[in-house]
Amino acid sequence: MALKEQALVDNDYKYGFHDQTASYSFKSRKGIDHDIVEQISLMKKEPQWMRDFRHRSLDIFLSKPMPPWANLELLGQINFDDIYYYMRASDVEGKTWEEVPEDIKRTFDRLGIPEAERKFLGGVTAQYDSEVVYHSMRKDLEAKGVLFSDMDTALREHEDIVREHFATVIPPADNKFSALNSSVWSGGSFIWVPAGVHVDIPLQAYFRINAESMGQFERTLIIAEPGSFVHYIEGCTAPTYSSNSLHSAVVELIAKEGAHIRYTTIQNWYKNIYNLVTKRAIAQKNAHVEWVDGNIGSKLTMKYPSVYLMGEGARGDVLSIAYASEGQHQDAGSKMVHAAPNTTSLITSKSVSKGGGRTTYRGLVKVYEGCDGVRSNVRCDALLMDPESRSDTYPTMEIDAKNVRIEHEATVSKVGEEQLFYVMSRGLTEVEATTMIVNGFFEPFVKELPMEYAVELNRLIALEMEGSVG
Amino acid sequence: MPETAFEEELDRLAVESLYGPDEPAAQRQARLEAFERYRSLALPDERTPGWRRTDLAGIDLKPVSPAHSTCAIRISDADKQRGVVATSLDAATGNGMLATITKLRGGLTLGKFSALTRSLWQGGGFVRIPDGAVLADPIEIEWLSGPYPRLVVIIGKGAQASVVERQGTDARLISGVVDLFVEDGAILRYAHVEECSPNTVVFSHQHASVGRDAKLITLNFAIGGKLARADVEVELQAPGAESDMLGLVFGEGKQQFDFHTLQGHRSHDTRSDLLFKNALDDDSHSSYTGVITIDKGAQRSDAYQANRNIMLSEGARADTEPMLEIEADDVRCTHGATVGPIDEETLFYVESRGLSPDDGARLIVEGFFSEVFQKFGDARVTQALAAKVSPHLIRVAAR
Numbered sequence: 001m002a003l004k005e006q007a008l009v010d011n012d013y014k015y016g017f018h019d020q021t022a023s024y025s026f027k028s029r030k031g032i033d034h035d036i037v038e039q040i041s042l043m044k045k046e047p048q049w050m051r052d053f054r055h056r057s058l059d060i061f062l063s064k065p066m067p068p069w070a071n072l073e074l075l076g077q078i079n080f081d082d083i084y085y086y087m088r089a090s091d092v093e094g095k096t097w098e099e100v101p102e103d104i105k106r107t108f109d110r111l112g113i114p115e116a117e118r119k120f121l122g123g124v125t126a127q128y129d130s131e132v133v134y135h136s137m138r139k140d141l142e143a144k145g146v147l148f149s150d151m152d153t154a155l156r157e158h159e160d161i162v163r164e165h166f167a168t169v170i171p172p173a174d175n176k177f178s179a180l181n182s183s184v185w186s187g188g189s190f191i192w193v194p195a196g197v198h199v200d201i202p203l204q205a206y207f208r209i210n211a212e213s214m215g216q217f218e219r220t221l222i223i224a225e226p227g228s229f230v231h232y233i234e235g236c237t238a239p240t241y242s243s244n245s246l247h248s249a250v251v252e253l254i255a256k257e258g259a260h261i262r263y264t265t266i267q268n269w270y271k272n273i274y275n276l277v278t279k280r281a282i283a284q285k286n287a288h289v290e291w292v293d294g295n296i297g298s299k300l301t302m303k304y305p306s307v308y309l310m311g312e313g314a315r316g317d318v319l320s321i322a323y324a325s326e327g328q329h330q331d332a333g334s335k336m337v338h339a340a341p342n343t344t345s346l347i348t349s350k351s352v353s354k355g356g357g358r359t360t361y362r363g364l365v366k367v368y369e370g371c372d373g374v375r376s377n378v379r380c381d382a383l384l385m386d387p388e389s390r391s392d393t394y395p396t397m398e399i400d401a402k403n404v405r406i407e408h409e410a411t412v413s414k415v416g417e418e419q420l421f422y423v424m425s426r427g428l429t430e431v432e433a434t435t436m437i438v439n440g441f442f443e444p445f446v447k448e449l450p451m452e453y454a455v456e457l458n459r460l461i462a463l464e465m466e467g468s469v470g
Numbered sequence: 471m472p473e474t475a476f477e478e479e480l481d482r483l484a485v486e487s488l489y490g491p492d493e494p495a496a497q498r499q500a501r502l503e504a505f506e507r508y509r510s511l512a513l514p515d516e517r518t519p520g521w522r523r524t525d526l527a528g529i530d531l532k533p534v535s536p537a538h539s540t541c542a543i544r545i546s547d548a549d550k551q552r553g554v555v556a557t558s559l560d561a562a563t564g565n566g567m568l569a570t571i572t573k574l575r576g577g578l579t580l581g582k583f584s585a586l587t588r589s590l591w592q593g594g595g596f597v598r599i600p601d602g603a604v605l606a607d608p609i610e611i612e613w614l615s616g617p618y619p620r621l622v623v624i625i626g627k628g629a630q631a632s633v634v635e636r637q638g639t640d641a642r643l644i645s646g647v648v649d650l651f652v653e654d655g656a657i658l659r660y661a662h663v664e665e666c667s668p669n670t671v672v673f674s675h676q677h678a679s680v681g682r683d684a685k686l687i688t689l690n691f692a693i694g695g696k697l698a699r700a701d702v703e704v705e706l707q708a709p710g711a712e713s714d715m716l717g718l719v720f721g722e723g724k725q726q727f728d729f730h731t732l733q734g735h736r737s738h739d740t741r742s743d744l745l746f747k748n749a750l751d752d753d754s755h756s757s758y759t760g761v762i763t764i765d766k767g768a769q770r771s772d773a774y775q776a777n778r779n780i781m782l783s784e785g786a787r788a789d790t791e792p793m794l795e796i797e798a799d800d801v802r803c804t805h806g807a808t809v810g811p812i813d814e815e816t817l818f819y820v821e822s823r824g825l826s827p828d829d830g831a832r833l834i835v836e837g838f839f840s841e842v843f844q845k846f847g848d849a850r851v852t853q854a855l856a857a858k859v860s861p862h863l864i865r866v867a868a869r
Contacts, residue, residue, distance in 0.1 A: 068519070370784075384799035387766065393794035398523070399809040402781040406809040408792065414799040 031081040034058060037183050040086045044152055044186075047159060057172035057182030064176040069362075071329050074300040078274055083246055085184040085217070141199065146230075147192040148203055151219045154190030161192055165223055169252035169280050169308075177302075178278040181217045181250040188218030188249065191232060193259075195225040202231040202264070202450060220251040224259035224287075231262040233450065246274045247298075253281035255289050257311065262290040266453055268297035271327060275301040285311030285340075292448050293320040294457065295330045296464075304362060306335030309343035316345040321445045324357030324389070325464060333362035333394075338404075342373035349380040350445065352438055353389035354464070360392040365399075365406060372403040380410035383441055385434075435465040485589055488536060489560070497563050504580070504588035511582040520581070523757040523789045524728050529671055529697055533583075534643050536590040539616025543595060546607040553603060559594030559620055581701065583645040584675035587618040591647070594620035597633065601626035601653075608632035608659075608851050613639055619646040625656040627681075632659040632848045637674070638694065640667035650678035650686065654708070657685045659848050665694035665858065668723060674700045683710035689846050690717045690746075691855050692727055693862065699728040706733075706740035717746030718842045718855075720862050721754025721786070731760040735771040738798075744775040747842050749835050750786035751866055757789040762805065766797045775805035780812060780838055782831075782866060832863045 028036050037058050041051040066075050141148060147158060155162050172182035193199060224230055247269060255261045261281065269275050275298040281289040291305035307316030322330035336345035351359035361380045382391040393410045415437050423433035439446070439461055446454045485505045486498065513531055514521040543556040555562075580588070595611055609631060613619045616639075623633055637646060644666065652658045666672045672695045680686045692698050704713040719727045733742040748756040762773045779788035792805040812834050820830035839859060843852035 369787075382794075382796070384796065384801070387769070387797075387799050389797075389799060391794065391796045393805070394791070395793075395807070396789070396791045397807060397809060398787075398789045399779070399781070400787045402784045402786060403811050404781075404809060407806070408790075408808070409806040410792075410794060410804065412794055412796045412801060412803040414801070 028084060028086045030084055032058070032061075032083075032085050032180075032184065036085055040184060040186065043086070044155075046155065049163065050155065053167065053172070054183045054185075057179050058184075060172050061176060061179035061183055064173075064179055066176060070302060071300060071331060074274075074329060078246060086186055144197050144199070145194040146197060146199060147190065149190050151188040151190045151221065152186070154221075158190075158192070161223065162190065162221065165221060165252070165254055167252070169254060169282050170250050170278050174278060174280075177248045177276040178250050181219060181248050181278070185217045185219035185250065187216075188220040188251075189222070189232070189234075190220070191222040191230060193222075193224045193228040193230045195256075196227045197225075198228065199230045202233045204233040204235075216245075216247045216249070218249045220249065221254075222252070222261060222263070223254045224256060224261050226257040226259060228256075229260040231264065233264045233453070235266045235268075235453065245270075245272065246276070248274075249277045249279075251277070251279040253279075253289060255281060255283045255287035255314075257285045258287060259284075260288040260290075262292065263305075264292040264449065264453075266294040266296070266449075266457065267301065267303075269301075270297060271299055273298045275303065277301075277303045279303060279305040280335075281305075281307045281316070283307055283309050283311065283314035283316055283343075286313040287311065288315045288317075290317040291320070291334070292445070293318065293332070294445060294449075295320070295322040295332050296457075296461075297328075298330075299327060300329045300331065302331045304333045304335055304364075306337065306364075307345065308337045308339060309345065310339050312340045312342050314340060314343045316343075318345075318347045318349070319445055319448060320347075320349050321442050322349075322351040322359045323461070323464060324351070324353050324359045326355040326357060329358045329360070331360040331362060333360070333364075335364040336366070336376060337364070338367040338371050338374045338376065341371050343371065344374070345376045347376075347378040347380075348444065349378075350383075350441060351381070351391060352383045352385065352441065353391050354385035356386075356388040356390075358390040358392070360394065361410070363395045365395070365397045365408070367399045367401045367404050367406065369400040371401045374401060374404040374406070376404075376406045378408040378410075381441070382410070382412040383438065384412065384414050431465065435462050438465060488590065488592060492564070494563055501589045504585045505590075507580050508582060508585035508589055511585065514582060520730065520759070524697065524699070525726060525755065530642060531671070532643075533586055533645075534617045534641070536592060536618065537616055538593040539591065539619040540593050540614045541595045541619065541621070542610075542612045542614060543597065544610040544612075546605075549603075549605045549607055549609070552605065553600040554605065554609070555596070555598040555600075556609070557596050559596045559622055560592065562596035562598075562622070581675070583673045584647050584701070587620060587645045587647045587675070591618045591620035592616070595622070597621075597623045599623075599625045599629045599631045599656075601628060603629045603631070605629075605631040608634050608848065611635045613637050613646075615639060617641060617644055619644065621646070621648045622651075623649070623658070623660065624651040625653060625658045627653045628655040629653075630657045632661070632851055634661045634663060634851055636663045636665070637672060638663075638665045639670070641670055643671045645673040646675070648674065648676040650676070650688075652678060652680045652684045652686045654681040655683050656681070657687075659687045659689075659846060659851070661689040661691060661846065661851050661855070662700065663855065663858075664690070664692040664698050664700070666698070667694065668696055668725070670695050671697045672699070676700065676702045678704045678713075680704060680706050680708075680711040680713055682708035684708075685712040685714075687714040687846060688716065689842070689852075689855075690715075690729065691858075692718070692729075693720045693858060695725065695727075697726045697728070699730075701730045701732075703732040704734060704742065705736050706742060708737050709739040711737060711740045713742040714845060715742070715744040715746075716842045716845055717744075717748075717758075718839055718859075719746075719748040719756055720751070720859055721748065721756055722751045722862060722865075723754065724752070725754045727754070727756045729756070729758050729760075731758075731775075733760070733762045733773055733775065735762070735764040735768040735773060735798075735801075738767060738769045738771065740768065741772045742774070745842060745845060746777045747780075747838060748778070748788060749780045749782060749838065750788060751782040751862075753783070753785035753787075755787040755789075757791075758807075759791045759793070760805070761793045761795060762803060763795045764798050764801050764803060768798045769800040771798060771801045771803070773801070773803045777807040778838070779807075779809040780835060781810065782812070782835075828866070832866060835863055835866070836860070
């Protein structure tokens with residue numbers, strides 16, 4: 001049986017290798033101050049407004065306290081002075097696969113990017129540490145006028161569009177980590193979809209933290225003009241390291257009238273990474289934004305993808321899963337802010353805690369006064385695999401309108417004895433049966449993923465479940 | 471007696487001198503500890519955890535000077551014969567009736583105001599129902615005066631009783647504390663009825679501990695006050711302990727209701743259920759925050775929590791924050807919250823039977839509340855409460 005064979009495989013982190021990338025062409029010293037920020041901006045030859053923005057953001061970061069409601073025990077372990085805030089692995093961006101340096105290619109090979117490329121994926125923007133090193137885009141996308149590049153390139157080539165939208169959804173002062181990102185951001189994706197254009201194939205980027213104590217602060221901005229559609233996929237894996245790394249991204253989505261954006265993330269950082277991410281979308285009239293968000297890795301994830309429903313008829317969906325095993329805390333959730341009438345939102349969250357892991361759902365549904373006809377449904381399910389694990393649910397609903405329909409429901413339970421008994425009566429071992437049930441629990445999420453992701457996720461869960469039943 | 475606000479002139483000495491040299495040492499100790507706690511906390515503002523959703527504009531939270539709190543306790547003659555003890559709380563501690571003074575140590579989340587009451591209370595009420603007594607009639611406790619009312623109810627092993635505590639005084643600020651001890655195998659029904667004047671800021675901190683195979687049913691009924699806040703904490707201490715927590719709010723004008731609940735599963739094989747229902751009219755505002763905690767090792771806990779809000783007007787506001795903190799795996803734990811207007815379809819159905827829309831609305835809200843009353847399980851108590859709500863509902867219907 002495949003599962004039995006896998007049990008013989010090393011149970012450690014699947015992508016637990018790392019390349020000896022010693023040839024960083026530029027690496028700032030550790031720590032953060034105005035000099036570092038100035039240096040980053042100079043290196044990137046940025047316009048003055050961006051440089052000012054970075055300095056302003058740094059002041060905000062330095063003055064803001066940690067969020068008091070967070071897991072301060074884990075957050076307190078971050079030593080901000082012991083992190084590299086900027087480095088560039090290669091000076092020249094590879095325009096074709098052949099131009100990408102050999103050691104970086106090897107890393108991507110193991111992640112399966114070339115295979116994905118060979119399939120139907122439209123553009124690949126693979127980020128190696130801070131800078132985008134490889135970027136290709138299919139001709140038909142270009143023909144449609146879709147802009148898809150890394151953020152630094154976008155700032156150079158489409159400064160007007162960037163300036164108009166950058167930090168309008170998530171201002172630096174939003175929280176301590178968005179301020180940090182705003183001051184040292186590097187890389188990330190920029191997508192602009194012209195009005196009425198439907199991008200049929202998912203756009204994809206791979207992120208990967210490679211250097212020890214290397215913060216990764218990518219910045220993603222997606223703008224869907226009226227009536228357009230785009231699906232963006234972001235997947236993360238990171239190699240093994242001994243000391244803590246920090247990943248703090250800012251992702252801004254703008255769905256204009258009638259536009260539809262779907263943003264899929266699979267987060268599988270290694271278990272010493274702090275993943276503190278701010279993701280927010282604005283949905284204008286009749287727009288639709290979907291966050292599909294999977295959290296498997298990292299030491300501490302704090303991520304609450306949100307949709308601000310600003311125009312009548314806008315819709316926001318979040319479908320998320322979280323898996324926490326020993327030493328992990330997945331603090332994830334979602335925010336839906338209804339600022340216009342007849343807006344709807346749906347949040348579905350599923351979590352599994354195992355081996356002393358902790359999952360937290362933290363959410364907000366807010367309805368402003370006068371927003372009649374709002375509908376919101378929040379559904380959280382948590383599975384606990386053993387008595388050492390923990391699950392928390394902290395939803396908040398603030399409702400300031402009368403003619404609305406707001407529903408929230410959450411359950412916490414263990415794998416049902418009857419379910420187990422039934423599956424085992426079909427000849428499976430307890431481990432296999434439990435794995436099957438957990439996979440079934442995540443099914444609504446998995447079926448929303450492109451196939452290669454779905455396969456990988458199922459395999460990851462099978463690996464994680466090994467040894468979970470004793 | 472005209473009330474006076476006091477600032478920081480209140481010191482340990484003043485707290486000690488409230489009772490004089492005869493005060494039992496352990497009681498004094500508990501008061502001084504509470505006083506230190508009070509002093510360590512700032513007066514709540516919008517940034518204080520647990521107060522974020524309370525609109526404190528125009529609300530004076532400055533504590534009032536200590537004064538004696540008195541209550542009338544009504545017990546039927548038949549129940550007096552069953553050995554029910556009722557007295558003031560200081561009499562009970564003074565004559566050793568409440569021997570286990572440790573029971574005065576206080577609730578879990580000692581906030582500014584419950585700490586204040588635990589340090590400054592004078593007078594107070596004490597009820598003890600002896601082991602095995604099954605009471606014929608509800609015990610009624612009515613507060614007559616005092617800013618810091620404090621009630622202790624102990625129900626002995628295997629006893630059964632209903633207790634109704636009514637707070638309807640008119641004052642700027644009232645901060646009450648209630649401690650309920652439900653001993654093994656006992657069944658206690660406790661209703662807290664808050665119908666203060668629209669100028670009153672009223673707090674109630676209720677803490678209960680429930681023993682083996684015992685059952686506690688609490689009902690917080692609130693229709694009065696300018697700002698009414700209740701913190702209701704139930705800890706299920708031993709296997710077989712059960713708790714049903716009920717709440718009913720009818721808000722109108724600019725009233726604010728702020729309810730915080732805790733279902734604490736400290737032991738395995740415990741069960742809790744919670745149903746808080748709010749109907750909000752005019753510009754009233756309700757904020758509900760409820761936590762279910764299941765401790766490590768509290769296997770086979772079964773917990774449910776529901777907060778339902780009906781919005782009767784455009785200006786009403788409902789915030790709800792139901793929370794779960796689960797550290798055991800063999801549990802069943804579910805919560806739900808809803809906010810919405812009166813259901814159109816139900817209204818249509820009722821109207822199709824010939825009722826006017828207003829009468830229909832009134833009937834539907836009555837039906838909405840009746841579930842809470844039924845769950846309390848003592849009609850002698852809840853019929854009186856239903857009568858207290860109905861004038862408000864007629865007002866809604868008459869609009």
